[in-house]
Amino acid sequence: MSLLRKNIAEMAGYVPGFQPEDEASWLKLNTNENPYPPSPKVVEAILAEVGAGGGNLRKYPDAASRLARRAAADLYGFDPSWVILANGSDELLNNLIRAFAGEGEEVGYVHPSYSYYATLAEIQGARIRTFGLTEDFRIADFPERYEGKIFFLTTPNAPLGFAFPLAYIEEIAGRCAGALVVDEAYVDFAEVNALELVKRYENVIVTRTFSKSYSLAGMRIGLAIARPQVISALDKIRDHYHLDRLAQAAAGAALADQAYLALTVGRIRATRDRFSAELRNIGYQVIPSSANFVFASPPDRNGRRVYDALFSRKILVRHFSDPLLAHGLRISIGTDEEMEQTLGALREIG
Ligand code: PMP
Numbered sequence: 001m002s003l004l005r006k007n008i009a010e011m012a013g014y015v016p017g018f019q020p021e022d023e024a025s026w027l028k029l030n031t032n033e034n035p036y037p038p039s040p041k042v043v044e045a046i047l048a049e050v051g052a053g054g055g056n057l058r059k060y061p062d063a064a065s066r067l068a069r070r071a072a073a074d075l076y077g078f079d080p081s082w083v084i085l086a087n088g089s090d091e092l093l094n095n096l097i098r099a100f101a102g103e104g105e106e107v108g109y110v111h112p113s114y115s116y117y118a119t120l121a122e123i124q125g126a127r128i129r130t131f132g133l134t135e136d137f138r139i140a141d142f143p144e145r146y147e148g149k150i151f152f153l154t155t156p157n158a159p160l161g162f163a164f165p166l167a168y169i170e171e172i173a174g175r176c177a178g179a180l181v182v183d184e185a186y187v188d189f190a191e192v193n194a195l196e197l198v199k200r201y202e203n204v205i206v207t208r209t210f211s212k213s214y215s216l217a218g219m220r221i222g223l224a225i226a227r228p229q230v231i232s233a234l235d236k237i238r239d240h241y242h243l244d245r246l247a248q249a250a251a252g253a254a255l256a257d258q259a260y261l262a263l264t265v266g267r268i269r270a271t272r273d274r275f276s277a278e279l280r281n282i283g284y285q286v287i288p289s290s291a292n293f294v295f296a297s298p299p300d301r302n303g304r305r306v307y308d309a310l311f312s313r314k315i316l317v318r319h320f321s322d323p324l325l326a327h328g329l330r331i332s333i334g335t336d337e338e339m340e341q342t343l344g345a346l347r348e349i350g
């Protein structure tokens with residue numbers, strides 16, 4: 001007999017992309033990390049924050065991450081009361097579910113998208129409702145009035161990489177009776193974002209991450225922009241010292257160096273577009289991507305076969321066994337040289 005809550009005992013738990021222990025000997029294109037280092041100014045800010053002999057580390061971080069919140073608020077044109085930073089956007093997604101959906105209440109999202117929403121809803125004991133996609137990448141059978149407590153719209157979509165047009169996101173915002181979380185983890189690689197909807201729709205919340213475009217996956221920093229009432233709810237729920245000193249310093253410095261962001265994002269987008277074209281040349285079907293990865297299917301639509309063949313060459317990509325996705329692979333965009341190496345391997349594998 002288990003003493004655990006039933007849903008915790010029975011849930012599978014989220015399994016992140018494979019992490020080899022000897023990561024340096026792999027070409028790792030399976031978790032959408034950035035191939036370039038973070039801005040040199042970020043590294044300087046982290047070292048300065050450590051302080052001489054690590055002296056600053058004995059002190060707690062600012063519980064409200066005030067400098068970093070102000071930097072984000074100024075950059076995006078919001079009052080700081082509309083902004084929160086957190087220990088990865090995963091923390092924000094978790095706390096948003098806790099804030100909006102009680103036990104037995106409904107959490108909705110698009111399938112396929114980020115399957116961690118389901119794990120978080122299961123922990124909370126919430127009900128899950130998924131919506132499929134139409135051929136032209138709209139949500140299938142989305143009701144005129146969606147009554148779920150919270151709905152997650154991932155745009156650009158992961159793992160498929162397409163982005164919803166802003167007018168469509170706005171339409172969905174108007175149809176949601178509950179909160180609409182626009183998960184913009186990959187938005188810096190796209191053309192459009194939904195920040196303006198936060199001003200116009202009180203149920204819209206935008207979440208972002210520093211793990212991809214800012215190349216700070218190892219620091220664990222996320223950001224949300226929403227109405228002050230939502231931000232103060234998230235502030236009540238979170239651990240009080242959730243964002244460590246180094247992460248706060250890194251976040252402020254990363255936001256301040258938009259030129260570096262534009263440079264590295266520009267390179268990744270150019271590599272992505274070249275890689276997509278080359279993949280098509282060797283017979284792959286590639287979904288046009290607005291992110292730092294592509295979803296591509298080999299001519300025989302056997303994603304697992306190609307995954308295994310790449311794995312044996314120490315190239316890691318992502319394969320999902322879900323029947324909707326098993327025909328393809330999600331491949332993160334690395335440097336030009338890394339993508340050349342991957343293409344060479346794919347040509348050999350056939
Ligand atoms: N949302 C989506 C769609 C993601 O793919 C990811 C990263 N896998 C996250 C959120 C979480 O990002 P973070 O590293 O900030 O927790």
